[in-house]
Amino acid sequence: MSAYAYQGGRSGGSGPLVMMVHGAGLDHTVWRYQSRYLAHHGRRVLALDLPGHGRAGGPPLSSVEEMADWVGRQWLEPAGESVALIGHSLGALVALEVAGRFSGLLTRMVLIGSGAGMHVHPDLQAAADRGDVRAIDLIIGWSYSRRGRLGGHPEPGLWQTGVTRRMLERGLRSTLAIDLAATASYQRGRATAAAIRCPTLILIGREDRMVSRRAAAELAELIPGARLEVVDTAGHMLPLEAPETVRRLLGDFLPSA
Amino acid sequence: MPAGSRPERDHPVADGLGFDTLAVHAGVQPDPATGARTMPIYLSAGFVFDDTDHAASLFNLERAGHIYSRISNPTVAALEERIAALEGGVGAVATASGQAAAVLAVVTLMGSGGHIVSSSSVYGGTANLFRHTLPRFGITTSFVPPTDLDGFRAAITPATRLLFGETIGNPVMDLLDLEAVAEIAHDAGVPLLIDNTFATPYLCRPFEHGADLVLHSATKYLGGHGAVIGGLLVDGGSFDWESSGRFPTLTEPYPPYSDVVFTAEFGPGAFIARARAEGLRDFGAALSPETAFRILQSIESLPARMDRHVANTRQVVNFLAGASEVEWVRYPGAPGHPQPQLAGRLLPRGGGGILSFAVKGGRPAGTRFIESLQIFSHLANVGDTRSLVIHPASTTHQQLDDEGLAAAGIDQGLVRLSVGLEDPVDLIADLRRALTASQRPPGVP
Numbered sequence: 112m113s114a115y116a117y118q119g120g121r122s123g124g125s126g127p128l129v130m131m132v133h134g135a136g137l138d139h140t141v142w143r144y145q146s147r148y149l150a151h152h153g154r155r156v157l158a159l160d161l162p163g164h165g166r167a168g169g170p171p172l173s174s175v176e177e178m179a180d181w182v183g184r185q186w187l188e189p190a191g192e193s194v195a196l197i198g199h200s201l202g203a204l205v206a207l208e209v210a211g212r213f214s215g216l217l218t219r220m221v222l223i224g225s226g227a228g229m230h231v232h233p234d235l236q237a238a239a240d241r242g243d244v245r246a247i248d249l250i251i252g253w254s255y256s257r258r259g260r261l262g263g264h265p266e267p268g269l270w271q272t273g274v275t276r277r278m279l280e281r282g283l284r285s286t287l288a289i290d291l292a293a294t295a296s297y298q299r300g301r302a303t304a305a306a307i308r309c310p311t312l313i314l315i316g317r318e319d320r321m322v323s324r325r326a327a328a329e330l331a332e333l334i335p336g337a338r339l340e341v342v343d344t345a346g347h348m349l350p351l352e353a354p355e356t357v358r359r360l361l362g363d364f365l366p367s368a
Numbered sequence: 369m370p371a372g373s374r375p376e377r378d379h380p381v382a383d384g385l386g387f388d389t390l391a392v393h394a395g396v397q398p399d400p401a402t403g404a405r406t407m408p409i410y411l412s413a414g415f416v417f418d419d420t421d422h423a424a425s426l427f428n429l430e431r432a433g434h435i436y437s438r439i440s441n442p443t444v445a446a447l448e449e450r451i452a453a454l455e456g457g458v459g460a461v462a463t464a465s466g467q468a469a470a471v472l473a474v475v476t477l478m479g480s481g482g483h484i485v486s487s488s489s490v491y492g493g494t495a496n497l498f499r500h501t502l503p504r505f506g507i508t509t510s511f512v513p514p515t516d517l518d519g520f521r522a523a524i525t526p527a528t529r530l531l532f533g534e535t536i537g538n539p540v541m542d543l544l545d546l547e548a549v550a551e552i553a554h555d556a557g558v559p560l561l562i563d564n565t566f567a568t569p570y571l572c573r574p575f576e577h578g579a580d581l582v583l584h585s586a587t588k589y590l591g592g593h594g595a596v597i598g599g600l601l602v603d604g605g606s607f608d609w610e611s612s613g614r615f616p617t618l619t620e621p622y623p624p625y626s627d628v629v630f631t632a633e634f635g636p637g638a639f640i641a642r643a644r645a646e647g648l649r650d651f652g653a654a655l656s657p658e659t660a661f662r663i664l665q666s667i668e669s670l671p672a673r674m675d676r677h678v679a680n681t682r683q684v685v686n687f688l689a690g691a692s693e694v695e696w697v698r699y700p701g702a703p704g705h706p707q708p709q710l711a712g713r714l715l716p717r718g719g720g721g722i723l724s725f726a727v728k729g730g731r732p733a734g735t736r737f738i739e740s741l742q743i744f745s746h747l748a749n750v751g752d753t754r755s756l757v758i759h760p761a762s763t764t765h766q767q768l769d770d771e772g773l774a775a776a777g778i779d780q781g782l783v784r785l786s787v788g789l790e791d792p793v794d795l796i797a798d799l800r801r802a803l804t805a806s807q808r809p810p811g812v813p
Contacts, residue, residue: 268449
């Protein structure tokens with residue numbers, strides 16, 4: 112199985128190691144607005160493609176626990192150093208579980224668009240199971256703020272919901288249904304969160320309709336010392352919809368050289 | 369419809385918003401500084417950096433934002449987002465003209481040694497570019513009749529980097545079977561670029577039929593009023609550049625931006641990111657913000673205008689089809705058009721606002737016809753609120769020799785009409801008068 116991690120366009124840099132884990136049906140390009148910046152600002156970046164996603168080969172993994180083990184054994188342990196771990200959506204659940212299983216290897220953690228667990232609407236799961244494009248319609252409808260769905264993105268000329276749609280279309284053919292099922296079935300979040308000891312930042316969009324602010328607040332309560340930031344005028348796709356805010360918050364929170 | 373019920377959309381668009389809503393709103397938010405509701409015209413060559421790190425980050429593609437209006441501008445970006453939304457793509461680059469959009473697409477995909485397979489039924493300016501200009505830079509083109517699918521397949525070589533065609537061929541009005549040609553392109557690992565100028569995304573969205581890239585002369589229906597020149601290049605975001613292996617510009621490190629690999633960095637937006645970062649930076653055919661504003665505003669009324677263009681054109685087509693002075697009429701979806709099923713599939717809302725026909729009596733009769741019109745303006749454009757007429761063989765396609773004209777299906781007597789938004793009764797009266805004049809012997813008033 113070929114593994115892949117994007118290094119933010121810079122290999123051989125210096126500084127603390129930062130790993131990023133994407134959400135359901137997505138890949139490392141969801142970190143487009145953070146990975147390259149961090150890699151050129153005092154960090155070494157590995158934006159992972161989970162198995163079966165993006166450029167990574169192999170079958171997709173079917174549970175958050177398997178994904179966490181894969182991240183730990185494929186990337187964390189071979190790195191031979193402590194890392195800061197960032198996850199979005201499903202990737203945040205994976206990061207949480209990684210923190211539980213490989214606690215000594217994390218310096219900091221950022222969980223974006225997540226609670227201690229995540230509910231997946233049965234209509235969404237059913238559409239994804241059928242390979243029906245309606246699953247993507249639902250995700251986009253629930254993942255962008257009302258304002259974000261009309262554009263005005265800071266990246267000139269990019270129609271961001273269209274970009275997200277194309278990312279998810281690749282996943283719909285291969286991984287989305289499996290990822291969503293893995294998301295919905297993850298039950299260990301609360302217990303794991305309570306045992307976390309590394310400094311943790313939690314980001315949630317004020318208009319996130321995939322994960323409630325209450326769920327994110329509960330997660331922040333569970334993790335000792337965690338800080339919660341609510342990002343205005345943004346939904347679940349925070350790294351894409353609010354690129355500058357997320358970049359700034361990560362830049363301030365993560366250790367640098 | 370029962371009171372209070374939600375009307376059915378006849379043109380649903382992904383992402384949960386209808387076409388007409390996106391035509392009005394996509395890409396524009398109320399101005400955060402002033403509250404201005406329409407898109408301000410940002411007439412500024414450059415944009416102030418927060419600090420030196422911000423500047424360096426923008427120049428290295430680490431952060432989103434504007435540097436210099438040759439590469440991007442807020443007003444222009446709003447237009448780019450809007451057309452990307454309406455076409456169902458991932459992004460767009462606006463250019464100084466439709467021709468510039470075509471050049472930008474080509475140079476983003478290939479260099480010397482590259483090869484294009486193009487429909488022979490294309491705008492004369494595109495034919496000139498492909499046939500006469502690009503060969504000087506080592507890029508060659510094979511032309512294939514738009515209905516010759518085997519010909520498209522046979523013309524592809526290991527050097528081919530692009531298949532090209534127009535949704536509705538100019539000026540013959542033949543349709544390209546987008547699904548079939550896209551399949552041929554994809555089997556060969558190359559993208560299909562469609563000039564969707566005549567159809568507009570209101571009538572046809574080529575990405576939904578398999579195309580990978582779309583361009584527009586925004587001068588036409590998008591601008592809509594015959595006032596400004598502009599172009600748009602739209603990326604569908606679904607072509608797999610990495611699997612193809614034919615596009616090192618997108619899949620291999622690019623030294624000017626710290627060896628960025630566009631597919632790895634931008635994912636579905638790789639093509640359009642390179643088109644902007646290199647193409648606008650180096651070739652510089654940027655659209656002015658003032659022009660972008662005018663096109664942006666015109667797109668707000670695109671659905672209403674296109675409905676009226678189609679309705680008027682159908683009346684004109686019906687009139688011409690019954691006129692004894694007319695040899696033939698060609699309009700997608702109308703009786704006599706050779707591709708009725710394809711027209712129904714590609715253009716369910718109508719065949720647009722342009723038609724071609726021939727006046728009996730050949731070129732001399734055609735000349736008398738054009739010179740007798742009073743409401744139709746004789747000029748080289750289409751997609752205006754005004755009705756327009758031209759004789760392609762002596763104007764827009766003049767550079768084609770007899771062989772080229774024959775290959776493009778343009779006979780010497782062909783007249784192209786672009787039907788505007790005037791009262792169709794007046795348009796038909798104008799045509800009636802001119803047709804009668806066309807059949808008079810020379811010198812007889």
